[in-house]
Amino acid sequence: MSTHAARLKALRDQLARESLDGFVVPLTDEHMSEYVGGYAQRLAWLTGFQGSAGSAVVLPEAAAIFTDGRYTIQVRQQVDGAHWEYVPVPQVSIADWLRDHAPQGGRIGYDPWLHTRGWVEEAKKALAERGAELVAVTRNPIDAVWDDQPAPSDAKLAVQGDDAAGRTSASKRAEIADWLAERKADAVVLSALDSIAWTFNVRGADVSHTPVALAYAIVNADGTADLFVAKDKVGDDVAQHxxxxxxxxxxxxxxxxxxxxxxxRVAADPGGSVAAIFDALDAGGATILATRDPVVLAKAIKNDAEISGHKAAQARDGAALARFLKWAESEMPKGGVTELSAADRLQAFREETGVLKDLSFDTISATGPNGAIPHYKVTAESSLPIETGQLYLVDSGGQYEDGTTDVTRVIPVGEPTQEMRDRFTRVLKGHIAIATAVFPEGTTGGQIDAFARRPLWEVGCDYGHGTGHGVGSYLAVHEGPQRIAAPNYPGGGPAEPLRAGMFLSNEPGYYKANEFGIRIENLVLVTQQDIPGAESVMLGFETLTFCPIERSLIEPALLTEEERRWLDAYHARVLEILGPQLSPDERAWLDAKCRPIASR
Known part of the structure; x- marks a missing residue:
């Protein structure tokens, strides 16, 4: 019996001991985080799935894993179809599946510290149609059978200086107090880890690649706060801060x-706080104001210090990536380079900056067929040799004290095919369409998502993920509420107007299953546009990421004159920003990569 099959059996045996007929396993923690600490990697432990979004349901005779279109290939590679049914979301929700598969009259368990109240209500309603019930557990049954489950991190908190933060924690808490006063509320519960880090100007190391600490907070109407965190994580410097x-x-x-x-009256976020928080407030007699965490939007709109720091981080990060691309272009055609060794080499270039704190996520280092998996995670078992005739895709980023980066580039190993060039150029056209977009205040990212897809749609192609996500300031590489994604694509969601000061990614792509993947990603800043005669406030994007876009993959004849001008101007800025950081040999390579694009 395989390891994961044995784990599935152990969980089923535990559920039987607890008189449960099923259990729901989400990929999150008690803070509803996207990326979680090792102790909370229950879905990966149970199923083998290494993606960053998914859930599972285990019943006595059936089990299902739920993933969206980004993981269609990956989930089949990592999760044994002999034991698990693959269920696509959002086409089928967990509640839908339970409605059809839960045993009549069954008891389905869930951990109230891992689900929102909205999800609980939806699942209860669906199970009621089967005569079944949803049962809150006091201890997660996976924890009972996971013998070597890691302990939560004991890393200490660190102070983020006011110069980097751009504001004091006291000013942020005062702003939250004003927000509470407007709503006649006495306190707000903060459970999102990045909200807590931002509010108190602290950072941590409890989650890989995201500088946050495991904590909760309650901010009161007088601007004081209660911070709940393991006390041995708080040193004298943090206490004084x-x-x-x-x-x-x-x-x-x-x-x-x-x-x-x-x-x-206590405010709590129904989308970002778990059901257990609402249950405890209810039981204590509080009147709950269910509303979005006030930090979410405030954190998303960056101040001048955060913007300045981010640009400095981008400049050094772009130079590190350029050095890697030069190395890759020289070494990969010789053979002997693997996805894993390439990722390690890129990390080494970033570490040579001397100020890298961490990667901002696990590097997506993917060649050939693995490039067609948008969120591919290279491991020792999956790592492929990088061979001539393939496209190599690298999506990576760094965490620096002044900024969080995220960038994707694609290079050919050997001569690219005409199909590769065509698809790459269409992705580039979509990227430029977002980079140059101008739109009125109040526009949502979902409204401009199609700008990036049109060049691919014109030849009957598309990509199965959103075009852009928000990015934090030395915080989470994926940050809401801003996004560029229509509701019908993964990453889409409630409409959120784009506002000046927001960071987003611009990353259209194309994926040919089992052959290659393409994605071009830069980060952008929403800015107000100065348009003579404009009749309303207009917004657009300032590109923040600077690193050459591979010219040998571009089909110039497919670019309009305006697109060529954008690309040439972009590469001129790449030279201006990165050139002074490079050696003469590296500068010569960059000069060649940044030559103007001529039409054919």
Whole structure:
């Protein structure tokens, strides 16, 4: 029996001991995080799935894993179809599947610290149609059978200086207090890790690649706050930074504290806070104001210090990536380079900056067929040799104290085919369409998503992910609420107007299953546009990422004159920003990569 088959059996045996007829396993933690610490990697432990979004349901005689279109190939490679049914979302929700598959009269377990209240209500309603019930567990049954489950990180918190943050924690808490006063509320619960890091100007190392600490917070209407975090994580420097207005409690005191608001109005985010938080507030007699965490939007609109820091981070990161691309162009055709060794070499170039804190996510280092997996994660087992005739895609980023980067480039190993050139150029055209977009204030990212897809649509092609996501400031590489994604694509969601100061990615792509993948990604800043005679406030994008776009993959005849001008101007800026950081040999290589594109 395989390892994962044995784990599935162990879970089923545990469910039987607990008189449960099923259990739901999401890929998240008690903070509804996208990326989670090792202790919370329950879905990966159970199934083998290494993607960053998914869920599973285990019943006595059936099991299903739920993933969206980004993982169609990956989930089949990593999860054994002999034991698991592959279910596509959003076409089929967990509630839909349970409605059809749960045992009549069954008891389906869930961990209330890993699901939102909205999900719980939806699942309860669906199960009621089967005469079944949803049952909250007090201990996650996977934890009971995961013998070598890692302990949560004990890394200490670090202070983010006010110069880098651009604002003091006290000013942020005062702004939250004003928000509470407007709503006649007494307190707000913050459970999202990046919201807490931003509010208190602290960073941590409890989640790989995301500089956050496992903590909860309650901010009160007078601007004081209660921070719930393992006390041995708080050194003297952090305690002094937090000051007397922030009371520090052990993390275990959070749930009991929620029961102390009888007769008080308490705000909590229904989309970002787990059901257990709402249950505890209800039980304690609080009146709950279900509304979005006030930090979400404030954090998304960057101030001058954050923007300046990000540009500095981008400049050094772009030079590191350029050095890697020069190395790759020289070494990959010789043979002997693998996806894993290439990722390691790129990390080494970033480490040579001397200020890299971490990668911003696991590098997607993908050649040939693996490039067609948008969120491919290279491992020792999956790593392929990089061979002539393939496209090599690298999606990577760094965490620096002044900024978080995320960039994707594609290079050919040997001579690219005409199909590769055509698809790459169409992706580039879509990328330029977003980079040059101008739109009125109030426009959502979903409204401009089609700009990037049109060149591919014209030849009957598309890509199965959103065109852009928000990015944090030395925080999460994926940040809401901003995005460039129509609702019918993965990454899409509630419409959020784009606002000046937001960081987003611009990353259209194309994927030919089992052959190659293409994605061109830069980060952009939403800016107000100065248009003479404009009758309303107009917005657009300033490109922040600078690294050459592979010219040998471009079919100039497919570009319009305006697109060529954009590309030439972009490459001129690449030379201006990266050139002074490079050696003469590297500069000569960059000069060649950044020559103007001539029409054919």
């Amino acid at each position: 937090l000051g007397n207005a922030v009371r520090v409690h052990d993390r275990s005191a959070f749930a009991p504290a929620l029961g102390q608001f009888a007769g008080k």
